[in-house]
Amino acid sequence: RATLGVGMVGYAFMGAAHSQGWRVAPRFFDLPLDPRMVAVAGRTASGVREAAARLGWQDSTTDWRTLLTRDDVDLVDVCTPGNTHAEIAIAALEAGKHVLCEKPLANSVAEAEAMAAAAKRAAASGVHAMVGFTYRRVPAIALARQLVAEGRIGTVRHVRAQYLQDWIADADAPLSWRLDKAQAGSGALGDIGAHVVDLAQHLTGELITGVSGMLETFVDERPVAAASSGLHATAGTERGPVTVDDAAIFTARLSGGGLASFEATRFAWGRKNALRIEINGSLGSLAFDFEDMNVLHFYDARDDARVAGFRRIIVTEPGHPYVGAWWPAGHGLGYEHGFVHQVVDLVRALGENRAPEPTFADGLQVQRVLAAVEDSAAHSSTWTPIQTGGR
Amino acid sequence: RATLGVGMVGYAFMGAAHSQGWRVAPRFFDLPLDPRMVAVAGRTASGVREAAARLGWQDSTTDWRTLLTRDDVDLVDVCTPGNTHAEIAIAALEAGKHVLCEKPLANSVAEAEAMAAAAKRAAASGVHAMVGFTYRRVPAIALARQLVAEGRIGTVRHVRAQYLQDWIADADAPLSWRLDKAQAGSGALGDIGAHVVDLAQHLTGELITGVSGMLETFVDERPVAAASSGLHATAGTERGPVTVDDAAIFTARLSGGGLASFEATRFAWGRKNALRIEINGSLGSLAFDFEDMNVLHFYDARDDARVAGFRRIIVTEPGHPYVGAWWPAGHGLGYEHGFVHQVVDLVRALGENRAPEPTFADGLQVQRVLAAVEDSAAHSSTWTPIQTGGR
Amino acid sequence: RATLGVGMVGYAFMGAAHSQGWRVAPRFFDLPLDPRMVAVAGRTASGVREAAARLGWQDSTTDWRTLLTRDDVDLVDVCTPGNTHAEIAIAALEAGKHVLCEKPLANSVAEAEAMAAAAKRAAASGVHAMVGFTYRRVPAIALARQLVAEGRIGTVRHVRAQYLQDWIADADAPLSWRLDKAQAGSGALGDIGAHVVDLAQHLTGELITGVSGMLETFVDERPVAAASSGLHATAGTERGPVTVDDAAIFTARLSGGGLASFEATRFAWGRKNALRIEINGSLGSLAFDFEDMNVLHFYDARDDARVAGFRRIIVTEPGHPYVGAWWPAGHGLGYEHGFVHQVVDLVRALGENRAPEPTFADGLQVQRVLAAVEDSAAHSSTWTPIQTGGR
């Protein structure tokens, strides 16, 4: 079995999650290639060295470009903030390395277009690129996709998608890079809105063709963080500006004619990670909430009306996507399993020389939606069509 | 104790519900006036006679105008389709009768303005008008209003309001007057969207200042109903056009600066009467779903973080609004109790010569929002401000 | 249409609920007999007079025996504490009056046996008796019974039934007649345990053949109530003994071989009226909780495993038991509707000269179970068989 040497850039929240994916996937799944955690790159020598040891990487470097010249690195895994994605991913693809890039694909449509173009060029020589919308790989979401694809809910009429968090609902929560437009590109919209945009398109198999949106920053100045770890930071005495949106809401039209509504906010007190999506079709409905992530709700309009009702499917059974490789029936999975499944799907695609999904073109399409929401919001919510060709 | 003679116009779904309100309220609540169910008016003599007997009215008439000339009628309760509201309500007010008018107040802003003006004139001589947004009187909703008014959730940042049904999700469900623009004025928007617009404004104590919306008719032709009863009808072989919206979605801005999103649809398979409203404020959140109508969810951000969580308040305890008059703790109420509470609030206001709420001005404001949504939808979702003065 | 003259004894919580049943049933349901609320009997003249006016009875009396001699009374409705049931019900039956008797049927098996014998004698001359286990008439429960009877869950293997309340979980809640063995017969066991015993037998169509039980009184002395209203009372300064159980738990065997467990308690903080019953059969499962009373959960083991899950059936659709007579789909009912349905079922049975159910024999069987639990509890939980013959 051939090896797949991996070099990772970045080792914060996403780096830790991706590392868990690389470490654990081969323990539970049969993979056509044997992943090797070759090296991790980061800006500070001590930090990246410590991270390598803790996360299980054989080597570390402060220069991500060195990963591109190593023969034992076959794939570059990009876990840095969005403003660096384009440079790293394009360079890696041009160096003949496969790329897994965290979402959102980039901080602008222009960057995303360049990346998608680079991915297209690379594909011609069998070098593949994938963007990390891991929620697709939650078993309940994967089951939902199966049911839509099989026609179980018919034609899609409604999507209502929300991603609600409360981690900065407190006006005194400190600044972090995620609140700085220069690094993060956007706020709730790009960070969590991107996930529900991708899921809406992925689950329905349709594209968003236009939007009308609003953005809001409720708290425009916050304490500068004295120290940070993960998403959490300690407030100092200085204050700095919040340059991204705190919340975004928008309506949309799907390519199949359905109506969709979206919301992304970090100001919904009590909602910790409520990624919710509900789809109503002509033959049934599906509903999911990440706060109860092992469950999918399914209403089948063809059930006898007397006993019809949303079925609370506990997606932990052997016949459910990904589940058979784990534990006996009924033993739920957690957040990080999506990262394990991402490695599985990626490595299997590479092993068969198939393009893994979601592609950079998919990531670009999400980026176009996000940009259209920003445009619309900047122009009194005016309807803003989205280019869907060339995907 | 003085009597309050009531004459009702219309005896279908709403007429039955209002009748239950008039009959039951005095059995459980102390009222300052003694309601008498004097007469009901309807178009067909046999139908209205049968309805009078079944619903408990002493007399019946095929001419609603006769109610206005009877001395024993003090209040006219308007339960007809929206296209007749203005004529009946204005005539009744001008005849010196109090008016309770079903929602939506009217089928157009112009009619609603005329009604509000008539109500204002009447009020000068102690004649009062009220519009029937009964969901305000569900105990859980009334409790939610108390909590917002007391500042328990702080400044409102988000409202997400949905009214989801599935009663015509089946493309072969027959036509009814509710699908005919001439009678109903609008479809899901005016029928059920009106409820969530009213609740959003009532619960927050704020007004909607602008909207961006979309309407959709998914099924534009349906079998003509051979016979109908309540919302349900039997399909015949002919087909006729659906002239109203099947679904409406819109975003909105609240006068306090918060963001709001709304959805009203009759095409959400599996959702039977899912009037849902969630409000996130700077100090907490509230959530309600009519499918579990005796429950209010409340998140208090001031709770110790370790034990904070949405509280599932079962709103059936003696200290909860309206509940003490009914059964011992824990014995839930149903849909129709809202109509009983409406009678209670109305009669108490009249007994104290106070203006009952919601006023026709409130109803007009809802109408303006609905009209703005239609305007926006007709103009590519363009942002449409709403006049809020003069209320 | 013939009339059915009703005389009611008692006018507290149950009297009010029964009155609502008699008043409302004819407004929504077609009944073969026309119920007339002739007279109510109570101990104090002023109280019963006031109650008659408030509850809608034409006449009142301080001597229940006068009801038995009136020609215009065809049925006696017994809503008094359990210690008086036998005397009143037997006298009424012997006077040729139909009887509706609140549960539990009596305070002892001996009394219940005498009542069942009287009912049997009366039936011979077309005089009928029924015991008021109204939870059978909650639509979700009635639907559950249909599904079991149709074999949808196969052979019953497990029943787990709980009735959890918290109304005296506070040790300073005052005494009421319900805490006095002389009047109430037993505590949580007879008051709320009786309901789940009846439901377990009714829903499964089986009998309980033996039990092993425990009783407990957690708070054996309480403030004497200074004043009371419904289940609620105001504490005075004196204290008196609690002479009934606060909680009961027991295991049981069903006649079909299944295992059952029961719990009744008034000490489950936060549970307001959690009458819960779950049944697991060889082909599926059912679950119900009165705190969400318009919902039945149904698992069909014959569903494709990939999409199997408990269905949350919202029991508010036209095809569901009792529902069609009320509101359009999706408009939930409340606690008191069970009492309306009880009147409907009773009057229909009388109209067709059928024995209404549950019969006094059913009530006796419940009484035998309760007595067996008490016996078992008094003898170290020893297994106590229950006579099931002669029913």
Added chain:
Amino acid sequence: RATLGVGMVGYAFMGAAHSQGWRVAPRFFDLPLDPRMVAVAGRTASGVREAAARLGWQDSTTDWRTLLTRDDVDLVDVCTPGNTHAEIAIAALEAGKHVLCEKPLANSVAEAEAMAAAAKRAAASGVHAMVGFTYRRVPAIALARQLVAEGRIGTVRHVRAQYLQDWIADADAPLSWRLDKAQAGSGALGDIGAHVVDLAQHLTGELITGVSGMLETFVDERPVAAASSGLHATAGTERGPVTVDDAAIFTARLSGGGLASFEATRFAWGRKNALRIEINGSLGSLAFDFEDMNVLHFYDARDDARVAGFRRIIVTEPGHPYVGAWWPAGHGLGYEHGFVHQVVDLVRALGENRAPEPTFADGLQVQRVLAAVEDSAAHSSTWTPIQTGGR
């Protein structure tokens, strides 16, 4: 940092789960000792070799006794069926190795007593033993224990504990070693009932002092498994006897005077892994269901009654037990994380030369309860006291 050499015996379901614990714990938690996965023992050479590679063990052996003589093994982790626990664990302790032993501790009280005695002797020389009740380490359960210990729910009055599964509800599901008394000791009682017995005692901090129980085998003959993997097996044509219980129900008394009820079954269709425990105390209540494992429900009776309700605490916040080491707020954990936390707690105790919990004495106490249930069931549910001294 010193190393902790681990040798594991058995590599099926539990072996895989324990391996994940050993591999992952050092990646997320700071541990005082560095665990080394030295060797795994199993009966078949090829199987154990393959397992070692897949699960991450450096070496493998077909003779578990060789683990006891290796200097690089400091701890033996026993993951075999219950009938072998005593022999292996006692030998390991006597060889000076720490022991982690899967639950239930043994197949009989006599074995468990011998093991507890061996553990006591070993402890004198700093050699420690722990039994693997991993559900204690689900964050929501750990939080529940904190709240009880802090007095937040007051005196315990009720425990209702259930462990409901459906994996052999189908009468044609094949035999496995778990249905063979010789290997498994008991059925649902020992397999899953043991968990809820341990949790009831752990969460309350009390002991069970007596029980009255029933056991049942609904399906006493099943197809012999042709092949098996994990809990799942493929049926062959032969049939063999089921020699263990399919279900157990029992009532119990707690040492603090509270009432408890227990149920363990593999015949509850639709319940995949419903380990549920609800505790009602004098000041509040707690409820947990493993099917929604990241949530704890908490009712605080000291909350203002108007806004009191069960709080749905999403136990994924930094201040919750174990959670801070994982992901940002809101990112739920899964089943296997309990095994990671078990390693963390065990290694930290060993690092500080403390006895890890639960001890073998705790395991023995659970065994005594299980044996008492079997005794009671064999004697018509007679009340069976449980020895609690000497623990």
